[in-house]
Amino acid sequence: MKYSLLPVLGFILMISSCEKKESEYDRGPLLQNIGNNVIAPAYKLSHDRATSLKDAVVSFNDAPDIAKLQTLKVAFNSAYTAWQGIETYDFGAAESQSYSLNTFPCDTNKIAANIVSGTYTLGAAGNLAAKGFAAIDFLLYSKDESATVNFFTTNSNARKYLLDVTTDISSNITTAYDAWTNGGSAGFIAATALDAGSSISILNNAWAQATERTRRERVGNALGYIGLISSGNLYPDKLEGLYANNAKELLIANLEANKNLFTGGSGIGFDDYPKVKEALYQERPLNEEITNQFDKAIAASQAISGDFKSALINEKPKMETLFLELKKLTVLIKVDMASAIGVTINYTDNDGD
DSSP, X not given: OOOOSHHHHHHHHHHHHHHXXXXXXXXXXXXXXXXXXXXXXXXXXXXXXXXXXXHHHHHHHHSOOHHHHHHHHHHHHHHHHHHTTTTTOOSGGGTTHHHHTTXXXXXXXXXXXXXXXXXXXXXXXXXXXXXXXXXXHHHHHSSOHHHHHHHHHSOHHHHHHHHHHHHHHHHHHHHHHHHIIIIIHHHHHHOOSOSTTSHXXXXXXXXXXXXXXXXXXXXXTTTTEETTEEOSOOOGGGSTTTTTTOHHHHHHHHHHHHHHHHHTTTSOOGGGOHHHHHOEXXXXXXXXXXXHHHHHHHHHHHTOOSOHHHXXXXXXXXXXXXXXXXXXXXXXXXXXXXXXXTOOOOOOOSSOO
């Protein structure tokens, strides 16, 4: 019996061609655009707004009144929104800042105890939930404005704590910003390989974790999900921006920032990566599917007419739809995109996606 070697040779040539195409792809321009035109501006914006927040706290503490409190709230919300644009970059000098600056919900009892004692170490593990943006959210929004002004006017320890927490945020963001502008960006752009220590691998791992956190903590926990299983209970007190009640706005800012990372803004993005363009997801180009899924998640957020806290009761089906869209986005980033690019997601979780 005679066998033709042509199909086998064709398959070998196809594999060889794909490997050659990948090895010849210059990831430098992609990393250069992401590093210089996506990450760097996001760091600068967050740094500038954190600095403005600290200035507003200093001004408020000098002579608390309602006008200064309102100015401070504007500065805080601007800084918190800008933070959403850099939270994904939890590596290098910014490693672990995702939780050290934004663990939510905050521990209100620990915050109160710290203020009473006047002695604390914000960097201690026991204070992880007593600092960061969630702590300021509680301090500025948990009482009406007159009561808030009175609290800070009559309590020097509270004024000190507000400034210390704000300084911690500003200092950490400044550290990450300075590191990025003074060599971090150049190192990021230069590490063009696909091994575990490469920029593509490190970024995609941080990105997958951040996307998963968004699904789990920004929506899932409040809906009562344990991983991907619903408990049937609702926990509105687990929302981000709990006291300012702006969880929806923060989520949209987060999703828009991560979509910008994927598309590279007006430059080269992961949607231009050859293997992401060529891969198919249910017979559709993967790059189109991921872009479309970002849009679906943003649209699902915007479709909720009120705030998330009210929506848990009044628009629960829409909150469930949002959770589903975030679940799909997580799989696309964590599994499909990582697989297409050829990087290994090397952290583990028990969520089943």
